[in-house]
Amino acid sequence: MSMIAAFYSNKSILITGATGFLGKVLMEKLFRTSPHLKVIYILVRPKSGQTLQERVFQILNSKLFERVKEVCPNVHEKIRPISADLNQRDFAISKEDMQELLSCTNIVFHCAATVRFDAHLREAVQLNVTATQQLLLMASEMPKLEAFIHISTAFSNCNLSHIDEVIYPCPVEPRKIIDSMEWLDDSIIEEITPKLIGDRPNTYTYTKALGEVVVQQESGNLNVAIVRPSIVGATWQEPFPGWVDNLNGPSGLIIATGKGFLRSIKATPMAVADLIPVDTVVNLTIAVGWYTAVHRPKSTLIYHSTSGNLNPCNWYEMGLQVLATVEKIPFESAFRRPNADFTTNNFTTQYWNTVSHWAPAIIYDFYLRLTGRKPRMLKLMNRLLKTISMLEYFINHSWEWSTNNTEMLLSELSPEDQRVFNFDVRQLNWLEYIENYVLGVKKYLLKEDLAGIPKAKQHLKRLRNIHYLFNTALFLIIWRLLIARSQMARNIWFFIVSFCYKFISYFRASSTLKRRRGCLQHG
Numbered sequence: 001m002s003m004i005a006a007f008y009s010n011k012s013i014l015i016t017g018a019t020g021f022l023g024k025v026l027m028e029k030l031f032r033t034s035p036h037l038k039v040i041y042i043l044v045r046p047k048s049g050q051t052l053q054e055r056v057f058q059i060l061n062s063k064l065f066e067r068v069k070e071v072c073p074n075v076h077e078k079i080r081p082i083s084a085d086l087n088q089r090d091f092a093i094s095k096e097d098m099q100e101l102l103s104c105t106n107i108v109f110h111c112a113a114t115v116r117f118d119a120h121l122r123e124a125v126q127l128n129v130t131a132t133q134q135l136l137l138m139a140s141e142m143p144k145l146e147a148f149i150h151i152s153t154a155f156s157n158c159n160l161s162h163i164d165e166v167i168y169p170c171p172v173e174p175r176k177i178i179d180s181m182e183w184l185d186d187s188i189i190e191e192i193t194p195k196l197i198g199d200r201p202n203t204y205t206y207t208k209a210l211g212e213v214v215v216q217q218e219s220g221n222l223n224v225a226i227v228r229p230s231i232v233g234a235t236w237q238e239p240f241p242g243w244v245d246n247l248n249g250p251s252g253l254i255i256a257t258g259k260g261f262l263r264s265i266k267a268t269p270m271a272v273a274d275l276i277p278v279d280t281v282v283n284l285t286i287a288v289g290w291y292t293a294v295h296r297p298k299s300t301l302i303y304h305s306t307s308g309n310l311n312p313c314n315w316y317e318m319g320l321q322v323l324a325t326v327e328k329i330p331f332e333s334a335f336r337r338p339n340a341d342f343t344t345n346n347f348t349t350q351y352w353n354t355v356s357h358w359a360p361a362i363i364y365d366f367y368l369r370l371t372g373r374k375p376r377m378l379k380l381m382n383r384l385l386k387t388i389s390m391l392e393y394f395i396n397h398s399w400e401w402s403t404n405n406t407e408m409l410l411s412e413l414s415p416e417d418q419r420v421f422n423f424d425v426r427q428l429n430w431l432e433y434i435e436n437y438v439l440g441v442k443k444y445l446l447k448e449d450l451a452g453i454p455k456a457k458q459h460l461k462r463l464r465n466i467h468y469l470f471n472t473a474l475f476l477i478i479w480r481l482l483i484a485r486s487q488m489a490r491n492i493w494f495f496i497v498s499f500c501y502k503f504i505s506y507f508r509a510s511s512t513l514k515r516r517r518g519c520l521q522h523g
């Protein structure tokens with residue numbers, strides 16, 4: 001029997017960010033392994049015209065939750081959505097709901113955040129720092145609380161190259177930042193943002209670092225722990241391989257590669273691609289919840305959920321496997337044949353952007369215009385290049401994360417718990433994982449049916465023929481223009497033609513000689 005699963009039975013759990021990528025997998029695993037847990041409270045905001053109930057209904061009816069319904073048929077009764085907006089004072093939770101949360105909650109998993117790299121500092125501070133502070137305040141009023149688990153990111157200190165499982169201080173106190181956001185206007189905040197974030201690449205990593213300091217400063221007597229995942233990718237094993245439901249991290253770029261939009265990207269091929277499957281992060285998080293509640297460590301422990309130091313894979317290997325997979329299992333209606341490469345300096349990046357991204361987009365838009373349709377490819381390409389520019393920092397640096405606490409926790413688990421809540425990334429086979437990831441992107445993000453593969457292959461063949469035809473036509477046009485305008489081009493051309501002619505004549509003559517000699521010897 002799993003000790004961890006037993007621990008969560010009969011518990012009331014509060015999850016923020018449960019409608020997000022990580023939150024959904026966390027909820028699924030908790031229900032599946034501890035079907036006798038009492039309730040999971042989730043803080044949800046109405047969104048995109050959907051009520052809370054509709055949002056929960058959609059999650060429970062997704063493929064991700066199919067296995068849960070077998071072991072926990074009354075799962076819908078055990079989810080209690082609470083209307084909340086983490087941007088509002090007291091999260092805009094009603095008095096009754098707040099009362100219930102405060103009096104019943106045993107464990108808090110705080111996953112909600114803005115993960116946008118381009119978020120305005122005010123917005124990022126509000127969600128990643130102030131909301132964390134408010135939640136800790138709420139937690140301090142929960143008499144039955146056993147553990148508070150905060151999800152941060154391994155990149156919160158990405159300005160360092162070696163990162164330990166400790167909280168690093170920030171030059172400006174989070175409380176001062178929170179206060180200043182209340183009275184500074186947007187334009188001043190924009191002006192001071194680069195100075196505040198310093199050598200971090202964006203407001204996301206900066207505010208996640210501030211959030212950690214807040215956890216350290218404001219946790220009082222609570223049992224608190226922080227989990228720091230690196231780049232969270234599709235599921236590795238559970239509930240099934242390859243599940244993913246948003247474009248963050250590599251997922252969007254896998255689509256762009258498979259559809260033939262992305263042809264080159266500035267990256268350091270040998271830099272470590274520190275990806276971590278979402279189910280691995282979730283297993284660690286659940287184990288951390290158990291350990292923190294049961295063992296009550298004296299200080300706040302940080303757990304790195306990273307892969308690089310135990311089972312490294314680099315961007316080159318990852319890129320190659322993505323390309324190999326989309327060749328075997330192509331995406332439908334590709335723009336061009338998938339064929340991407342890495343560039344390593346600004347000059348080649350600009351060159352390939354012009355030749356492989358902008359030029360085809362402009363030509364295609366011209367074709368759309370000619371055929372009476374609305375041009376859209378250049379806009380799409382510019383968006384893709386903007387996204388790439390935001391992610392570039394992370395594919396051109398390498399980091400080393402120590403994982404002592406995570407390894408210590410693994411050794412504390414019983415063999416059964418190590419099996420049920422496996423977060424040993426050494427067992428991960430990257431090639432298999434990436435293949436499943438790409439397949440998952442095709443099935444769950446693009447919603448493409450595998451029955452369409454032969455048609456997709458046919459489409460790629462057609463694109464290859466168009467490519468050859470286009471290149472031949474381009475060559476002939478350039479050749480014709482050069483020959484017509486330049487004596488030197490003509491001279492070079494005649495030199496090449498006469499050289500080829502002589503070369504062919506020489507081989508013809510020598511093979512005729514050999515044949516004659518052969519005839520003479522045999523006859």
Ligand SMILES: CCCCCCCCCCCCCCCCCCCCCCCCCCCC(=O)SCCNC(=O)CCNC(=O)[C@H](O)C(C)(C)COP(=O)(O)OP(=O)(O)OC[C@H]1O[C@@H](n2cnc3c(N)ncnc32)[C@H](O)[C@@H]1OP(=O)(O)O
Nearest residue numbers: 115116117153247248249250252253319320340341387394
């Ligand atoms: C022989 C030699 C062979 C060599 C082989 C070489 C082969 C090379 C091939 C390449 C293979 C590619 C596979 C490998 C991929 C490597 C990828 C590396 C990724 C690295 C990621 C690192 C990030 C990790 C950092 C920290 C981790 C965290 O803690 S946080 C979680 C991560 N957060 C994010 O990822 C958020 C990023 N997104 C944003 O911040 C914003 O979305 C944006 C700023 C990028 C865009 O904002 P904007 O307002 O313009 O747009 P938005 O409204 O958000 O969306 C507009 C449309 O764009 C789509 N979209 C959004 N995000 C992405 C995305 N990541 N990729 C692609 N598209 C995206 C979005 O859906 C919208 O589309 P429409 O709905 O159609 O309008």
Ligand SMILES: NC(=O)C1=CN([C@@H]2O[C@H](COP(=O)(O)OP(=O)(O)OC[C@H]3O[C@@H](n4cnc5c(N)ncnc54)[C@H](OP(=O)(O)O)[C@@H]3O)[C@@H](O)[C@H]2O)C=CC1
Nearest residue numbers: 017018019020021022085086087111112113153229231232
């Ligand atoms: N994905 C990754 O690569 C990594 C993620 N992390 C961390 O993991 C955690 C989860 O990330 P992930 O699941 O990927 O992110 P998502 O963007 O998928 O989910 C974010 C969640 O936060 C919720 N949220 C955002 N704003 C509010 C608000 N104002 N009120 C209530 N809820 C809100 C969202 O709700 P809604 O559905 O309503 O928008 C959603 O449920 C974050 O803390 C992130 O920093 C760390 C490392 C890597």
